[in-house]
Amino acid sequence: MDLTTLINEISNGLAFFYWGNAVMIGVGLVLIYLAIVKEYEPVLLLPIGFGCILANLGMTASADGEGFLSVLYRAGIRSELFPLLIFIGIGGMIDFSPLLAQPKMALLGAAGQLGIFGTLLLATLLGFDLNEAASIGVIGAIDGPTAIYVSSKLAPELLAPIAVTAYSYMSLVPIIQPPIMKLLTTRKERLIRMDYAPRPVSKQALIIFPIVVTILISLLAPIAAPLIAALMLGNLLKESGVVERLNKSAQNEIINVATLFLGVTIGATMTAESFLRIDTLMILGLGLLAFIFDSAAGLLFGKIMSFFSGGKINPLIGACGISAFPMAGRLSAKMAQDEDFENFILMHAMGSNTAGQLGSVIAGGLLLTLVVSIK
Numbered sequence: 001m002d003l004t005t006l007i008n009e010i011s012n013g014l015a016f017f018y019w020g021n022a023v024m025i026g027v028g029l030v031l032i033y034l035a036i037v038k039e040y041e042p043v044l045l046l047p048i049g050f051g052c053i054l055a056n057l058g059m060t061a062s063a064d065g066e067g068f069l070s071v072l073y074r075a076g077i078r079s080e081l082f083p084l085l086i087f088i089g090i091g092g093m094i095d096f097s098p099l100l101a102q103p104k105m106a107l108l109g110a111a112g113q114l115g116i117f118g119t120l121l122l123a124t125l126l127g128f129d130l131n132e133a134a135s136i137g138v139i140g141a142i143d144g145p146t147a148i149y150v151s152s153k154l155a156p157e158l159l160a161p162i163a164v165t166a167y168s169y170m171s172l173v174p175i176i177q178p179p180i181m182k183l184l185t186t187r188k189e190r191l192i193r194m195d196y197a198p199r200p201v202s203k204q205a206l207i208i209f210p211i212v213v214t215i216l217i218s219l220l221a222p223i224a225a226p227l228i229a230a231l232m233l234g235n236l237l238k239e240s241g242v243v244e245r246l247n248k249s250a251q252n253e254i255i256n257v258a259t260l261f262l263g264v265t266i267g268a269t270m271t272a273e274s275f276l277r278i279d280t281l282m283i284l285g286l287g288l289l290a291f292i293f294d295s296a297a298g299l300l301f302g303k304i305m306s307f308f309s310g311g312k313i314n315p316l317i318g319a320c321g322i323s324a325f326p327m328a329g330r331l332s333a334k335m336a337q338d339e340d341f342e343n344f345i346l347m348h349a350m351g352s353n354t355a356g357q358l359g360s361v362i363a364g365g366l367l368l369t370l371v372v373s374i375k
Helices: 003-015 019-036 042-055 068-077 081-093 097-101 105-111 114-125 130-141 144-154 156-171 173-184 203-220 222-240 244-267 278-308 315-321 327-339 346-374
Strands: none
Touching (some): 068 081, 068 244, 081 222, 081 244, 097 105, 105 346, 114 130, 130 156, 130 346, 144 346, 156 173, 173 327, 203 222, 222 244, 315 346, 327 346
């Protein structure tokens, strides 16, 4: 290749590069910085950031494009395969015994999804259509795979900003939630000690639970069946005790590969044309509001439960009624220990957190069912 040909090749590449691409490359670098230096959800933010850089160098991922990123998009995002594979791995990590031992924690998991619907209404008032508003509302559950699954079905054009917002706020749970917890609870409430003497949960119950939940949710909200089935399949692999190799693969190789491909592919949809819009800023703001509303609803419901229990329930466990498993549960337990080092509410918090994980999937399914039925 002579010098003239080389110069022409470089010129052709630069012809499609403009200031917006430079801005988005900067965004990708910020995500990589947060992943490496701040260690905010590095497993997700690092591949998303690198994918964002690739997208603005001409290697985009799209439904009708060419190249390996577009192949991954069609195979894993458009088909919803990657979020479902991740849910299998998450299911293999979840222990539902704290929830089954304390079924009342399911109420906190339900309360932790109320902000989704409040944000949906607010988004429609701001001009988003119903499909877009529902996809934005799901950000509040702080459950990346559910947000991706719902938005890929209802508003694929908003998939990139919704996915990045959901995973970014997931990484910021330890920063965003503590001020809300302190604002909505008194020190006396945070000092409440909860006795942990639950009834034992049998092996049979742990095996039957994922099967029964899959059947019930699939009958009540068929459109959510893939989500709940993937989560419960992973949990059944764990609780059965007879497929340890499959369980370890689900928790490690499968979820890791799916997360890597998901992150890079989502990042590769973050082109300047699709991302540098007013809608993106509105999604970031509405997503934050949804997160705050969900956390506040869980805390307030925790206060109600504390009142009716005669002060035997620490309202902090309501904050982990969102998904973000197990980070939110550990954070609630830490907040209680910050007030009293000998106050151990971890098992109660994990019961609420597993209920939140289940609640986010059900809420996503309900949104899909409602929006599709209305349409």
